Amino acid sequence: MAKKTPAVPSSSLADIAFMLLIFFLVTTTMDTDAGLSRMLPPPVPKEQQSDDMKIKERNVYVVLINKYDQLLVEGEPMNIKDLKEKTKEFIANPADDPELPEKEDKEIPFFGVYPVSKQVISLQNDRGTSYGLYIQVQDELAAAYNELRNELALKKFSKPYDDLDKERQDAIRKIYPQSISEAEPKNYGDR
Amino acid sequence: MGKFREKGGKETPEISTASLPDIVFMLLFFFMVSTTMKEVDLKVQINTPLASEIKKLEKKSLVSYIYIGKPKQKFVKAYGSEPRIQLNDTFAEVKDIPDYIEAERQQRDEKEVPLMTTSLKVDEKTKMGIVTDVKQELRKVSALKINYSTKKAVRQ
Numbered sequence: 198m199a200k201k202t203p204a205v206p207s208s209s210l211a212d213i214a215f216m217l218l219i220f221f222l223v224t225t226t227m228d229t230d231a232g233l234s235r236m237l238p239p240p241v242p243k244e245q246q247s248d249d250m251k252i253k254e255r256n257v258y259v260v261l262i263n264k265y266d267q268l269l270v271e272g273e274p275m276n277i278k279d280l281k282e283k284t285k286e287f288i289a290n291p292a293d294d295p296e297l298p299e300k301e302d303k304e305i306p307f308f309g310v311y312p313v314s315k316q317v318i319s320l321q322n323d324r325g326t327s328y329g330l331y332i333q334v335q336d337e338l339a340a341a342y343n344e345l346r347n348e349l350a351l352k353k354f355s356k357p358y359d360d361l362d363k364e365r366q367d368a369i370r371k372i373y374p375q376s377i378s379e380a381e382p383k384n385y386g387d388r
Numbered sequence: 389m390g391k392f393r394e395k396g397g398k399e400t401p402e403i404s405t406a407s408l409p410d411i412v413f414m415l416l417f418f419f420m421v422s423t424t425m426k427e428v429d430l431k432v433q434i435n436t437p438l439a440s441e442i443k444k445l446e447k448k449s450l451v452s453y454i455y456i457g458k459p460k461q462k463f464v465k466a467y468g469s470e471p472r473i474q475l476n477d478t479f480a481e482v483k484d485i486p487d488y489i490e491a492e493r494q495q496r497d498e499k500e501v502p503l504m505t506t507s508l509k510v511d512e513k514t515k516m517g518i519v520t521d522v523k524q525e526l527r528k529v530s531a532l533k534i535n536y537s538t539k540k541a542v543r544q
Contacts, residue, residue, distance in 0.1 A: 211405070214412040221419035230445040230507065232436075232537040240527045264515075322516050329512030331519075332437040332536055339441035340543070 233335055238378075256298040258287045258318045262334060264325025277333060284341035288316050288373060307368045308353070314373075321380040335377075342375045349373070432457035432474050437512040438541035445535055450504045452492040454485070456518060457511035471514045473522065482518070485525040509537040 261269040268275045290297035300312035318338060322331055346369050350358040434457040445451055455474040459467045473480050475488045493501050506526060510519055
């Protein structure tokens with residue numbers, strides 16, 4: 198044993214590891230992908246297309262957006278800031294206004310028989326509407342539902358909606374089901 | 389208290405750096421595991437709109453992405469400046485979407501197919517026309533779960 202193999206110096210190990218570390222630090226994107234989840238309606242068979250569902254006019258909340266990004270809600274121009282409050286009023290119909298949606302008594306767990314409003318929100322947009330405004334409207338409508346659910350949760354269970362367990366959340370969702378219907382695309386004098 | 393200040397009596401011992409590589413490696417492994425390399429090279433400019441009522445996308449492996457926006461500056465010559473669709477790494481037309489969804493489904497387990505979500509990453513300045521066309525195509529192939537990708541906004 199005249200010569201031993203000299204030990205590999207490990208002092209630069211830290212440097213190498215640091216280099217790798219910095220590389221991963223820089224390339225890492227902790228992207229949290231989030232957004233508005235929606236279900237598209239299933240495709241309609243051709244022969245059924247003319248057979249529109251009949252829903253009473255008072256139960257439908259018509260939101261139109263034109264190509265200049267203007268809102269027309271129930272025949273009246275509206276500012277997007279007011280959309281949430283008006284929508285909440287429409288969905289809940291607290292004063293049982295005959296112009297606003299009818300209610301149907303339904304058996305709901307935890308609540309017993311509860312008058313559930315038969316509301317439907319119909320959202321229609323032009324091909325020229327900007328996507329930004331479309332999302333803003335979707336967001337306002339979703340916010341209206343979420344606030345109503347939250348208010349009901351606070352009143353009934355004295356807890357915010359997000360902190361309830363699944364069964365209670367389901368019960369509240371049955372009272373305020375999110376029913377946003379989007380019309381089949383039409384062309385309104387589009388050139 | 390002179391006896392504590394004896395000259396050259398005691399020096400602070402050097403901190404041992406022998407465990408430094410271990411610590412660094414630990415950090416390194418953490419970042420290696422948590423890193424997700426970008427799925428695709430974006431060829432379109434996307435600035436998603438803001439929204440507050442958002443949900444996080446779960447199960448990244450079940451998500452397929454559709455990007456819509458104006459082509460980036462270097463592609464303007466070849467593809468023009470009108471908003472275009474990008475699937476995977478290439479520009480595509482609306483009619484290519486069914487094939488794309490079918491290809492995505494092939495890669496997954498059969499029983500996971502109903503759970504698959506399509507994430508629409510659309511620039512906020514895009515017109516709804518192209519988005520509506522995409523949604524119609526998705527309906528035709530029954531890819532009904534969609535997610536409009538947005539940034540988080542805080543409601544006051």
